[in-house]
Amino acid sequence: MKTNPGRFFEDYQLGEVLAHAVPRTVSGGERALYQALYPARHALYSSDEFARSCGLSQAPLEDWAAFHMVFGKTVPDVSLNAVANLGYAEGRWLKPVWAGDTLRATSEVIGLKQNSNGRTGVVWVRTTGRNQHGEAVLSYVRWVMLRKRDPDAPAPQAVVPDLAPALGADDLVLPPGIDFTGYDFTLSGEAHRWKDYEIGEQIDHVDGVTVEEAEHMLATRLWQNTAKVHFDATLREDGRRLIYGGHVISMARALSFNGLANAQMVVGLNAGAHANPCFAGTTIRAWSEVLDKAEVDAPGVGAIRLRLVAISRGEAFALKGENGKYLPDVLLDLDYWALMPL
Template sequence: MTKTNPGNFFEDFSLGQVIQHATPRTVTEGDRAVYGSLYPTRFAIPSSAVFAASVGLDPHPVEELIAFHIAFGKTVPDISLNAVANLGYAELRFHQPVVPGDTLSTSSEVIGLKENSNGKSGVVYVRSTAVNQHGDIALEWARWVMVHKRDLDAPAPETVIPELASAVDPTALVVPAGLDFSSYDFAAAGEPHRWDDYSVGEKIDHVDGVSLTDTEHQLATRLWQNTAKVHFNVEARPDGNRLIYGGHVISMARALSYNGLANAQIVAAINAGAHTSPAFAGDTVYAWSEVLDKAEVSDSVGALRLRLVATKGRDESMTLKGEDGKYAAGVLLDLDLWALIPR
């Protein structure tokens, strides 16, 4: 009798099923250091304990995406170990800053199922929640993933596609307790641009590019304890390539966005996200952003709704889709997020 975990296949999921994911993971200062060695991040709050304290965040929080990667990685053995592809995200909210010493535990509920017409796979929709050691929600999100079937003759479940909001309402954004940008040090942060300096419809070319490597990608993916086969095993894909974890591209694009959005300090929510093309070692990632919306959050804090786009190769025209409505060649990531910025 086998004691190993082959992962769940599409027919193993049922609507309303709740999965408690192993293993709780404690965040450390090491996570901050390794994150900074993998991605060219320079945002002042996660970089400087002194700066963070000056805006009311003490103890010193880590990057929001560290918490996301850790929590997401917990879900992989149960949700997407046998995935064809991770298809998208919605309704992701960060409820509070995560600091070294916090221990995150993650659970997921199956909220939708749809077998594909080929009968070989299906789409599983889940809502995942990560809580800290006190039971407080750190972050929650919905995602949908295409998963292989084990038994092609297994009957298709009733199709249920959940209704997910196109964007998190700005009134539902969580401002970290104590956050106050009224004495914000723009010189230390690196750019003078505040909320009023950005306009809806404005596009920002983040200019810089970083070439992906297999070594860094596998270090990152192991750091988050993401066990998806396609990221490590060259025999897991017909083309023999290791697929770059989509979260690696998200963090790379977020780090690159510093150049032009240095004061968009805190990711408060991710409204939607799609990994539109696969990425592999050797690809060079560039990024650009478009301002989709703005909201006043408090007297000193504003929110920018940003479309963050990662591309393979630099696209100075910053084109998302062609006339046919399909994503332009080279687009790797289309991420819609809310970021908090001083007013």
């Protein structure tokens, strides 16, 4: 048999390192496609000249685009047969990704736990994306629920990794040379800076975008994500293709420009949950909450910790019901750090 049916829960071993195919060389085309697929217009990623004024050599690839590329490489080995992608933790962007860089990825299995139904289990992996020089550009943990090939296969010893609930400001890696002392607020699109935001403040990003069937499949192919549920309508009883969760992340991040235009570089991923499935025809809206702020060791730069919530309808700032579960209109709950001019 020469085709690959994908891995099942019992195929993973604790400590195993998975080397993922296929290396991907990034060009300016990815930036153009990203901005075509999402209403992305943060200035530092849109303009080489603006990026140079902030101490960088050119505009890097959007941080979430780099994440999607690395993530996509892991799908055939980690989540091809996943029931659900359950969460993220300890994500750090370690180096900017530039046009001309070639990305590859590896994942280490750091946790295993069979579910009580005996038919599925959860696998934790720590994934690292590297450039052509072998330098780590991105690292994160995610955990997925996978089907078992054989329900009677013995359960492995349960190992659940101890993960940090959030990164501290000292854990963040700043791009070399980043400098916001000459930041141009007119060109960035908003006057609001780090000092203007208060912990606990909530921001309704106002705008919405309706997801179309073709665009989400185009985006998922762009990231070389081969998960069958995003393409094959016969895999679900309702005949619908599931929207890749990263598509929702990028859409919500792009919508957050209205109110957070100066939250430029994403440098940390503390946690994330795809709370409810998203399908074509859904209109995505977003709101944010300021969770923390910190000074960092770079001229004119501050770090801001944000909760980004994507909703399909309903009211902004509503997240969970009295039972502690996400409301049915909540699509995404993401906790991340970004860099902002002081």
